[in-house]
Amino acid sequence: MYDLLVVGAGPYGLSIASHAVAAGLRVGVFGRPMASWRDHMPRGMFLKSEPWASNLSDPGRRWRLDAYCAERGMTVRHGEPIPVEVFAEYGLWFARNAGPEVDERMVTRVVRSPGGFEAVTDDGEVLSARTVALAVGVMPFVAIPTALTGLDASLVTHSSHHGDLDRFRGRDVTVVGGGQAALETAALLAEQGTRVRVLARAGGLRWNDVPPPWERPWWRSVRSPLGGLGCGWRNWFYAERPGLFRRLPEPTRARIAATALGPAGAWWVRDRVEPAVQVLLGHEVAAARAVPGGLRLDVTDGTGSLGTLETEHVVAATGFKPTADRLALLSADLRTALATGADGTPEVGRDFESPSHPGLFLAGLTTASGFGPAMRFVHGATYTANALVRGVHRRLRTGPALVPAPTRHGTSETARP
Template sequence: MYEYDLIVVGAGPYGRSIAAHATAAGLRLRLLGRRTRRAADGRTVTAVRPYGRDGFEVVTEDGESLRTRTVVLALGPARFTELPSDAGEFRRVAAHRDRFRAAHPALFRRLPTVVRLLLTDHENTGTDRVTLLSMPVRRRLSRTPDAPPWVDTRFESAHPGLFFAGLLTAAFFGPAIRSAHGAEFTARRVLRGVHRRLGRRQR
């Protein structure tokens, strides 16, 4: 029924890191995204929607339908908003504004929600911008459309089996997630969540 255990949408540093961990764990994986290396499928994903009892259908720009148990959306800032011309400097300043928050995303996640939101700069990354998801799914992700999608400690959203990585999760894990610095931390946590969703023990 499902061709894949995991499809990762986005071939930037977060997507590639998650894909590497999933491959090492022996999962049936597909990596899709424009910023590709040879291991990635360069097609754009146009839709991600629920399929079956607990899976997803991922549709590519040429109409191919892929079925998977879990999905990670590792979408970069280009999908949501324009960055300043010196985007590299922008990311460096954001990541180093507070060394504690940047170095300890797990501790940042434990702060009360109100405190985390006050400490995080919003960059127009609300769930209403994730247009490849159907509207019913988007409505489940956060209380308001302009807020980032809620994720648990394993980066799983309020929709079971749907995970987020990268910029969209900065409100929950802090400045480290604004740059490639947080990719390894994210990949390890996401893989734990995927294994739990698949009913497997992590190797």
């Protein structure tokens, strides 16, 4: 039986496993390492976060991104974006060195059992664990606007569905969204010869500023400190104090998680978009239907006027919705009884443990309403790994929660193994 079974092998899952092994726990980590970065981001994309804010976390801080790059003769510099493929390779290097061997089988089901939990792998093996950490990344939470749902994948896809964009060469594509995923996808499409436009609901695009120099006068640093999520005291607080963020009132936390660091393009993609991509601001898709050769979109503009637009394919760069009902790998009883906030995301305690299911921990995007916007970025993995492993130790010391165990007569009784 594992002390801790980690479901997911992205930055959060790998970081949690590294800290757990160093703490002496018997750990299993399952999933394709760095899958989102390797399989769901086209070549040519870059990390939006600074290299120094993109480290996976191990207790000794030996396996940092800059160490990986130095080992391969590359230099990382503040203000210079890192290619996604380099970051994915860094994650694989971290997995080989900083934690237990990753089992690349997928976990398809997690259920309660006497003594903890059982997890079923995609080849049918049943594994037992006293505690479980769900670090499932973003892919279970893909969000596509209602007007575009129900259409065939040959016509509508999410931006995260593409490991490359070659299939769109020479075609006409409409990208829906106004954030980094939309703008960088559009830039890559234009650069390969695709006829592309961006349809954004907002009345204007937002662009992040070029970051200030790493070394600058002290008074400028005091006025606008540099943190893992950008400049300014507010961003510094989100990035560096997730534990204090959790003490804010729940409605405030949910509002900030939903609105802070909203859709914006990186400064280094702006010059690639503005000269090459048609951008329709204040526009929203009201309806869509298949027509010969593609789709016809009914589009409203800022005045409420309705028009039509024909395109061969729509890429919805419309983000992710990390609500509890999308955690399909949890058994129905676990999922329906999972404590949630008003926004539908799972509630977690100070150690990322579900208050409704002792021994079940959550990490990453699902915890942004609890611990803040940092949980939407790699930067949040360090705080999460430290706090979550402390919580696992605390749970293991107190013993498993009372769970119902079947009796010979088909009823149930409370059992503690």
